Amino acid sequence: MTVRMKPYSLLIFDWDGTLMDSAAHITQCMRNAIAVVGAEPRTDAQIRHIIGLGLDEAIQHLYSNLSPSRIREIADEYRQEFLVRTTHGSELFSGARATLYTLAEQGYTLAVATGKSRRGLDKVLDETGLRELFPITRCADETRSKPHPQMLEEILTDCDTRKHDALMIGDSEYDLQMALNIGMDSLAVSYGVHGLEHLRQHQPRGHVDDVTHIPGWLAAQKGYT
Structure with a gap:
């Protein structure tokens, strides 16, 4: 051994x-989009709960009885809010940038699996200057939305990596359920949109309370081949 x-x-x-403290920004953009199209308002808690899903899937969760055309209306307005009308974005969690560079220096390959659109992810990668750290990324509008495991399957293929050699790190039930669906280990972060007790129902390998704790958690794990 x-x-x-x-x-x-x-x-x-x-x-x-998980990496970006964007829940408030996303929530406000969705509230604005809902108001523009005149749909029934949703609470901040309801909107926060669907963060992590692809945009269409998120709106369907909020409005199960709306027609596809109405869902597209809200989605289009959200994209305008997030990509065009908003002049200020969100910030990375404190210590996230340094943590990512530390992990890259330690020899880990880093990837992103997100419910954001490709345009949305490219926007924040450029704004944060972190594009160089993530050679492989997948977005909900170019594959299946979480918790379907397709984006993980595609990342594993692109990285020529076995699922047992990969770890999914996320703050929502959709992240952890996606990993569970493919048989991949996951690490829950407790500072995001879903509470720790809720996340534990999806069998993460462990959890951290701060993004800067990820390298220490990894160092404490024992791996064998």
């Missing part, structure tokens, strides 16, 4: 609520 130097070779991050 050989001890591995690292417990995983590939770390797959969710974006919103």
Whole structure:
């Protein structure tokens, strides 16, 4: 039995609520979009709960009885709010940037699996200057939305990595259920949109209360081949 130097070779991050403190921004953009189209208002708690899903799937969760055309109306207005009308974005969680560079320097391959659109992810990657750290990314509008495991399957294929050598890191039930659906280990972060007790129902390997604790958690894991 050989001890591995690292417990995983590939770390797959969710974006919103895991690396970026964007829940308030997303919630406001959705509230504005709902108001523009004149749909029945939803509470901040209801909107926060669907963060992590693809945009169409998120709106369907909020409005199960709306027609596809009305869902598209809200989605189009949300894109305008997020990509065009909003002049200020969200900030990375404190310590996230340094943590990501530390993990890259330690030899981990980093990837992103997000409910954001490709335009949305490209926007924040450019704004944060972190594009170089993530050679592989997947978005909900170019594959299946979480919790379907297709985006993880595609990342594993692109990285030529086995699922047992990868770890999904996220703040929502959709992240952890996606990993569970493919048989991949997951790490819950408790500072995002879903509470820790809720996240534990989806069988994460562990949890951290701060993004800066991720390298320490990884160092404490024992991996064997």
